[in-house]
Each structure stands twice: as C-alpha cells, then as structure tokens.
Amino acid sequence: MQELLERKKGLRRSILIVDDEFVEREVLGAMLCDLYEVKYAENGVTALDIIRRDKLKLSLVILDLHMPELDGYGLLKVIRSDSELRRIPVIVLTAEKEAEVKSLSLGAADFITKPYEAPDVIRARVGHSIELAEGSIIIHETERDDLTGLFNKEFFVEYGKRICAQNENMSMDAIVLDINRFHMINELYGRDYGDKVLKVIGNSLHEIVRQSGGLACRSGTNSFAMYIPHSTALRENLDRYVEKLGQDFGERRVSVRIGVYCDDGSVTDMERRLDCASLACHKLRNSYSTCYDFYNADLHTRELHEERLISGIDRALEENQFRVFYQPKYSIRGDKPVLSSAEALVRWFHPEFGTVSPGEFISLFESNGLIQKLDRFVWNRAASQIREWKDRYGVYIPVSVNVSRVDVFDPEICKVLTGIAEKNGLPCEKLMLEVTESAYTDNALQIIDTVSALRSFGFKIEMDDFGCGYSSLNMLTSMPIDALKLDMKFIRNICTNPKDYRLVGIIIDIARLLEVPVIAEGVETREQMELLKAIDCDIIQGYYFSKPLPAEEFEKLITAEVC
Numbered sequence: 001m002q003e004l005l006e007r008k009k010g011l012r013r014s015i016l017i018v019d020d021e022f023v024e025r026e027v028l029g030a031m032l033c034d035l036y037e038v039k040y041a042e043n044g045v046t047a048l049d050i051i052r053r054d055k056l057k058l059s060l061v062i063l064d065l066h067m068p069e070l071d072g073y074g075l076l077k078v079i080r081s082d083s084e085l086r087r088i089p090v091i092v093l094t095a096e097k098e099a100e101v102k103s104l105s106l107g108a109a110d111f112i113t114k115p116y117e118a119p120d121v122i123r124a125r126v127g128h129s130i131e132l133a134e135g136s137i138i139i140h141e142t143e144r145d146d147l148t149g150l151f152n153k154e155f156f157v158e159y160g161k162r163i164c165a166q167n168e169n170m171s172m173d174a175i176v177l178d179i180n181r182f183h184m185i186n187e188l189y190g191r192d193y194g195d196k197v198l199k200v201i202g203n204s205l206h207e208i209v210r211q212s213g214g215l216a217c218r219s220g221t222n223s224f225a226m227y228i229p230h231s232t233a234l235r236e237n238l239d240r241y242v243e244k245l246g247q248d249f250g251e252r253r254v255s256v257r258i259g260v261y262c263d264d265g266s267v268t269d270m271e272r273r274l275d276c277a278s279l280a281c282h283k284l285r286n287s288y289s290t291c292y293d294f295y296n297a298d299l300h301t302r303e304l305h306e307e308r309l310i311s312g313i314d315r316a317l318e319e320n321q322f323r324v325f326y327q328p329k330y331s332i333r334g335d336k337p338v339l340s341s342a343e344a345l346v347r348w349f350h351p352e353f354g355t356v357s358p359g360e361f362i363s364l365f366e367s368n369g370l371i372q373k374l375d376r377f378v379w380n381r382a383a384s385q386i387r388e389w390k391d392r393y394g395v396y397i398p399v400s401v402n403v404s405r406v407d408v409f410d411p412e413i414c415k416v417l418t419g420i421a422e423k424n425g426l427p428c429e430k431l432m433l434e435v436t437e438s439a440y441t442d443n444a445l446q447i448i449d450t451v452s453a454l455r456s457f458g459f460k461i462e463m464d465d466f467g468c469g470y471s472s473l474n475m476l477t478s479m480p481i482d483a484l485k486l487d488m489k490f491i492r493n494i495c496t497n498p499k500d501y502r503l504v505g506i507i508i509d510i511a512r513l514l515e516v517p518v519i520a521e522g523v524e525t526r527e528q529m530e531l532l533k534a535i536d537c538d539i540i541q542g543y544y545f546s547k548p549l550p551a552e553e554f555e556k557l558i559t560a561e562v563c
C-alpha cells in the first residue's frame with residue numbers, strides 16, 4: 001500500500017480553491033501551484049459544477065466558508081452527502097474558531113485559518129489531507145473484490161476474527177457457496193454473463209448480511225463465504241434463498257452448492273467453522289442442481305474414513321488389495337448376442353473395511369490426484385489380462401479401462417499407455433479408453449488434444465456416461481470419439497417412461513450421425529435388452545448378461561463363446 005502511495009506521489013494532483021475574494025485565491029494558489037495543478041472557482045455554484053465534472057480527477061477542495069449564493073457550509077454538505085463526491089477531502093478556510101468545529105462536524109478534513117499561516121504549514125495540511133483520503137480509498141479497494149464489492153478472503157477472516165474476539169459468546173454460522181461448473185458458464189454464455197452471475201450472487205449476499213449482520217466475502221473465482229449470527233431459521237432461509245436464485249437465473253443453467261456450518265457449539269474457531277462449511281460444500285461437488293448441506297459429525301467421521309483410505313493406497317497397491325474385475329459387453333446386432341469386449345472395473349478388498357466400492361474411493365482419489373497411480377495399476381492389469389487371454393484362447397478380448405478426468409492432464413499419458421500396450425505386445429486398439437462425458441465439457445480443449453493424440457496411436461475412445469455431461473450437438477461433432485456409452489439412468493426407466501425411451505432413440509440417432517456405435521450399460525432385464533435391440537442399439541453391458549467378474553470367472557464366458 002505504501003508503495004502505491006509512493007507511486008502516486010509522482011503524479012501531479014488537481015486541487016480546487018473556492019473563494020469569492022480574488023486576492024485570497026491567488027495568494028493561496030501561489031503557495032500550492034508548484035506542487036499541484038490548481039483550479040479556481042469564485043463561488044459555490046461554479047465550484048459544484050467543476051467538482052461534478054472533475055470528480056475523478058480532483059484530489060482536494062479548499063473552501064472558503066463565506067461566499068454569496070451557495071456558501072461553504074452548503075457546498076460541504078452537498079459533497080459529503082453525494083456518494084460519488086464523498087471521497088474528495090475538503091479543507092475549509094476560516095477566520096473564526098466556532099466555524100472550525102462546525103465544519104469539522106460537517107465532515108471537513110481540516111481547516112486553514114485566515115490570515116494565512118506560513119506556506120509550509122499550509123502545504124503540509126494539504127498534503128496530509130490528500131494522503132489520508134487516498135490511504136483510506138486504497139484500504140477500501142484492497143479489502144474488497146472489485147466486481148462484487150464483497151470483502152476478499154483475507155480481510156473477511158481478519159474482520160471475522162475481530163468480531164469473534166469482541167463477542168466471545170456469540171453464536172455464528174458459517175456458509176460457503178460455490179457456483180457449479182462456472183468455467184462452463186463463461187464458455188457457453190460469455191465472460192460478461194459470467195460476471196453478471198457473480199454480481200447477482202454478490203448482491204444477494206450483501207442483502208443477507210445487511211439484514212442479518214455479519215460478513216460476506218468472495219473467496220475465490222467462483223466461491224463465496226459468509227459468517228453471520230446464528231439463526232434458528234437457517235434451513236427455511238436457505239430454501240427461500242435457493243428458490244430466489246433459481247428465479248434470478250431463469251432458463252440458463254446456473255446452479256450453486258452451499259455448505260453450512262450451523263453453530264451447535266461443537267466448533268468455536270472461525271476458520272474451523274469455515275472449513276466445516278467448505279467440507280459440506282465440497283461433498284456436493286458432483287451435483288448439478290442447486291442444493292445445500294449441513295456439516296455434521298457424520299460428515300466428520302466420513303472425512304476421517306476417507307483420510308484412512310487415502311493413507312492406505314500405497315500399501316494396498318503393494319499388497320494387491322486392489323483387484324480388477326471384468327464386465328462383459330455383448331454385441332446385439334446379430335440374431336444371438338456375441339461377447340465383444342469387457343470393461344475393467346477396480347475393486348478394493350480392504351483388510352479392515354472389507355470390500356470398498358469404487359463409488360467410495362474414485363472421486364476421492366480424483367480430488368487429490370492419487371487416481372493416476374490407481375489407474376496405471378488397472379491399465380497394466382487389464383493389458384496383461386488381454387495378453388493372457390489371447391495366449392490362452394487365441395482371441396483378443398478387447399478391454400476398456402476408465403480414464404479419469406485427472407489422467408487427461410497428465411502430460412505423460414500417451415507415453416504411459418503406449419508403453420503398457422507395447423510391454424504386453426498389444427495393438428493399441430485392444431485397450432479401449434472410457435472417458436466420461438463431463439470431462440469433455442469441463443475442459444473441452446485439453447481433452448480434445450489428449451484424446452486426439454491417443455487416437456493417433458490407435459487407441460479407441462468411448463465417451464462414458466453419455467447424456468449427463470451437457471455436450472452440445474455442436475461440441476459432439478468436433479469431439480474425437482469411437483463409441484458413445486449411454487448413461488445407465490436412461491436405461492433404468494426405458495420400459496416404463498416413454499420420455500426416456502424416446503431420448504435413447506434420439507441419442508442413438510446422434511450416434512448414427514457421428515457414425516459411432518452405441519453401448520448401453522446398466523441393462524438388467526430382458527425387456528430392456530429387447531427394447532434397445534429394437535431401436536438399433538449396438539452393444540449391451542449390464543447385470544442382464546453378467547455382473548463384473550473376477551478374471552477366472554470371466555474366462556468361463558470366453559470358453560462358452562470360443563470353444
């Protein structure tokens with residue numbers, strides 16, 4: 001801040017001297033004109049015109065109190081009550097002691113007595129008033145976010161701690177709010193719209209703290225936090241808030257996730273309370289609609305459990321606690337379903353927790369990058385399995401492996417995967433790669449680069465969970481993919497819900513347009529299978545044919561097919 005002030009010192013600032021006496025104006029001007037750009041006005045009305053016109057340029061007004069028309073007091077009042085002019089400091093010129101008190105109480109920064117004191121004293125007063133005013137503006141600017149006018153995180157925490165120190169027994173709730181997939185909002189609707197979204201949310205938080213007291217901040221690009229006096233009606237308030245936000249954004253898909261620490265006395269420190277709210281918010285990260293959740297002790301237990309999973313991964317890899325299962329995919333294009341390939345799905349046999357499902361640890365490992373280790377293990381296992389089956393049964397059973405959104409950012413990914421294929425003597429096309437659709441929409445450019453490079457080596461790419469990730473038709477046609485894998489939620493109700501049935505039909509049409517096959521997963525019943533066959537679905541995966549199986553059991557399916 002000091003540096004900024006120093007830098008500003010190099011500039012020549014403008015000041016305005018307002019006095020009806022020509023001589024007084026000139027004498028004062030002469031004392032200041034070597035340091036400042038001096039402007040003059042001979043009465044309050046002209047002065048106000050200049051002040052309004054030059055409001056951004058003026059650093060100070062020196063004001064005589066006794067003038068015809070609008071006098072000094074009147075002008076001072078106008079300046080102080082106008083939010084756009086208020087930042088300009090005013091020094092009053094006066095010969096009377098009482099006037100000093102009155103003008104200071106009206107908001108004057110300082111006063112200069114007539115007859116004038118020594119020039120150095122006057123210059124010091126002027127310089128000091130400007131510096132003070134600018135200093136306070138800089139403080140205001142650095143403690144607040146430009147776009148929303150909310151505090152930034154640093155000052156928010158600082159002031160929050162002060163509130164806590166001054167009100168030791170006050171119950172306070174902490175709330176953390178993140179905008180879901182904000183970069184997509186920028187990408188789809190433009191940065192101006194993104195800024196508008198931030199402002200709408202910023203204003204809504206201003207309004208909340210205005211009503212309830214407390215503080216709000218913008219804590220990151222798309223995240224906000226509030227620290228407000230505890231309310232027993234928090235849930236109702238949040239319901240109302242969420243509903244209102246939905247109305248504010250209307251058609252456009254803007255959703256937020258909100259984590260809340262509702263003060264129950266269990267956590268006392270402000271930053272810890274915010275951490276609890278963040279944790280509750282983080283747990284909602286895979287949701288696509290607006291929702292909120294409260295921190296509770298269960299969440300804390302879950303957090304500890306997750307910590308144990310994280311710290312156990314290396315040992316688990318060493319001790320082969322992870323095993324790869326294979327779920328068959330059947331082609332249904334001919335009269336009889338034919339085993340066409342398999343998907344490799346990891347299972348964790350934990351010595352203490354028993355079987356832990358991927359649903360529990362995949363997104364956890366994605367959030368800290370550990371997924372790369374695990375995926376490499378699975379890719380290696382799957383590749384050596386393809387080799388083993390080829391050697392034993394004489395046929396290639398292509399296996400698809402899941403490629404996490406995190407792997408896509410690994411600059412080594414092509415090297416790793418081609419290395420694995422080579423080590424096992426496999427053509428790359430036998431190891432298929434499943435990339436979830438939402439990874440494409442999260443970071444289209446990066447993924448298109450990576451996936452194009454992988455395809456150039458011969459890997460086949462399946463877009464997984466298709467239908468959940470909001471790809472636009474436009475995006476789809478430019479995406480390098482070899483198959484669409486329909487998300488299982490469409491299959492679940494395909495027999496009972498005509499809408500889902502029609503949607504699957506449309507997706508299959510899209511796949512035809514892109515000239516890629518469609519895989520339906522999560523197919524559990526014969527009716528589902530037959531319906532899908534009737535609308536030209538190519539490949540089916542699901543409990544109807546088989547659950548994911550250990551390699552030894554999967555082999556029975558191969559022998560049934562081959563022998």
Ligand code: C2E
Nearest residue numbers: 345346357358359362378402403404522523524542543548
């Ligand atoms: P996914 O890739 O969409 O895999 C399909 C999931 O659906 C698997 O769950 C599979 O067991 C399950 N499933 C298959 N057929 C049916 C069915 O007919 N009905 C129902 N209800 N479910 C069926 P799983 O094995 O629990 O895996 C969950 C998710 O975890 C996977 O979803 C995938 O995203 C991820 N995952 C699994 N293994 C790996 C891995 O090695 N690496 C990475 N990055 N992710 C993995």
Ligand code: CA
Nearest residue numbers: 343402434464
């Ligand atoms: Ca998959």
Ligand code: CA
Nearest residue numbers: 464465487521
């Ligand atoms: Ca899937």
